[in-house]
């Protein structure tokens with residue numbers, strides 16, 4: 309019975325086999341997919357305990373996980389001073405980085421040797437008049453200076469953009485609320501001259517907003533897309549770069565929100581999120597929502613993933629470029645309806661990044677790895693894995709003028725910090741920046 313049905317199915321399926329979507333599946337595995345043996349982090353070894361406990365088994369070699377696959381990672385910078393998050397690299401190889409501000413003396417920097425960083429563009433720009441609002445304690449201030457740079461991105465025109473959350477953590481304990489004029493997106497040219505400083509109205513970036521990461525769509529007048537990782541106000545902030553006007557989309561959508569059931573595992577240890585006791589935080593870091601974002605190589609999709617979730621999402625940029633207004637009263641609904649759930653990706657991610665081949669690189673701290681989403685197949689592929697990858701925070705692709713395409717990334721041991729370890733700092737200096745060669749180049753989204 310079964311075999312005759314099978315025969316019938318095989319026979320009838322062959323009639324349309326040529327055009328069935330199943331049989332039309334593109335070349336599989338697709339080009340660029342690592343061979344299965346290349347992503348098997350395997351070796352064999354004997355177990356020392358057996359040498360005494362059981363001589364018969366002492367020489368038996370057991371399959372083990374070496375923790376490594378993919379092209380080798382190269383250490384490009386060691387941070388002995390402040391704790392880093394972002395990295396951006398210009399085409400001439402200059403490396404920009406940033407430090408969430410506790411009592412650090414600067415928050416935006418350029419790497420000036422393998423082991424040191426200098427304030428960028430200078431110390432003065434990194435020194436606000438104050439951190440605490442004199443009339444409004446627990447709030448920050450409005451200032452053109454840099455308060456707390458969470459992300460630094462070099463765009464397709466080699467311009468350096470600093471995303472300032474406006475929320476200092478004074479003396480390492482308090483994440484202050486914002487006042488308008490504190491949070492901002494500041495653009496610098498490579499000589500350090502600031503050509504733009506875009507601030508936000510109070511109904512676009514809220515007092516408890518946490519601007520996290522930014523990507524630039526330089527087609528036409530240009531747009532910037534920013535994640536708001538605040539648990540109270542998860543969403544996407546969009547800026548029209550031609551006018552400086554900004555608006556929000558996807559407020560509270562699952563694509564940008566915390567999965568409260570999420571329990572990741574880092575270096576093999578299950579990790580539970582502890583609430584921080586009052587009164588130390590208005591928003592605590594360990595409940596951050598939408599974090600990494602990436603723009604598809606053609607600029608048509610914005611990929612996003614909450615840091616406390618294993619889900620990957622994307623939304624067409626065409627719908628979020630529409631500013632909600634009386635002229636576009638359904639803009640919010642239409643944007644929410646257009647969100648695509650791309651399913652789980654095998655782990656959570658902090659940073660996301662794109663290359664010109666269309667890959668979306670996904671930090672994979674649970675695996676000490678970086679994976680990549682292949683939009684041609686819908687699959688997440690293994691890319692690199694190494695025990696030295698201790699929380700890949702921010703990812704940044706660069707095509708160097710002197711040759712070479714690289715994915716740079718910071719490795720900052722985030723989950724070992726005191727915020728996440730009940731006040732104890734389990735991190736080990738130096739924090740690291742690595743790079744790995746990639747096939748694709750920088751995706752510039754310029755035309």
Ligand SMILES: *[C@@H]1O[C@H](CO)[C@@H](O)[C@H](O)[C@H]1NC(C)=O
Pocket residue numbers: 323324326327
């Ligand atoms: C399959 O589709 C192609 C176009 O994609 C068409 O040329 C061909 O005739 C189709 N074959 C069948 C069996 O329908």
Ligand SMILES: *[C@@H]1O[C@H](CO)[C@@H](O)[C@H](O)[C@H]1NC(C)=O
Pocket residue numbers: 343345346
């Ligand atoms: C994987 O297998 C192929 C074919 O057997 C071989 O050429 C290649 O060297 C192997 N790669 C690794 C990393 O073992």
Ligand SMILES: *[C@@H]1O[C@H](CO)[C@@H](O)[C@H](O)[C@H]1NC(C)=O
Pocket residue numbers: 351352353374
């Ligand atoms: C595999 O194990 C052998 C013996 O323990 C060791 O010499 C070799 O370096 C290991 N190879 C890898 C890729 O870890």
Ligand SMILES: *[C@@H]1O[C@H](CO)[C@@H](O)[C@H](O)[C@H]1NC(C)=O
Pocket residue numbers: 420421424425426427
């Ligand atoms: C790097 O910058 C720091 C801070 O400005 C400075 O103290 C140090 O001398 C610089 N190092 C190099 C190698 O330029």
Ligand SMILES: *[C@@H]1O[C@H](CO)[C@@H](O)[C@H](O)[C@H]1NC(C)=O
Pocket residue numbers: 441442443444447448449450451487
């Ligand atoms: C302090 O907060 C008040 C009220 O939000 C605001 O009006 C004022 O501009 C802030 N001060 C500074 C220096 O930004």
Ligand SMILES: *[C@@H]1O[C@H](CO)[C@@H](O)[C@H](O)[C@H]1NC(C)=O
Pocket residue numbers: 439440478479
């Ligand atoms: C940080 O703490 C030190 C010592 O406890 C104190 O002197 C300083 O004023 C504090 N800084 C701010 C901005 O509150």
Ligand SMILES: *[C@@H]1O[C@H](CO)[C@@H](O)[C@H](O)[C@H]1NC(C)=O
Pocket residue numbers: 389390410411412479480
């Ligand atoms: C302040 O910064 C210094 C230097 O970065 C660091 O050694 C110290 O622990 C910090 N103190 C607090 C309270 O964050």
Ligand SMILES: *[C@@H]1O[C@H](CO)[C@@H](O)[C@H](O)[C@H]1NC(C)=O
Pocket residue numbers: 730731
């Ligand atoms: C966290 O630390 C506090 C004291 O600082 C202690 O009372 C509490 O038991 C600790 N909690 C856990 C889960 O270790």
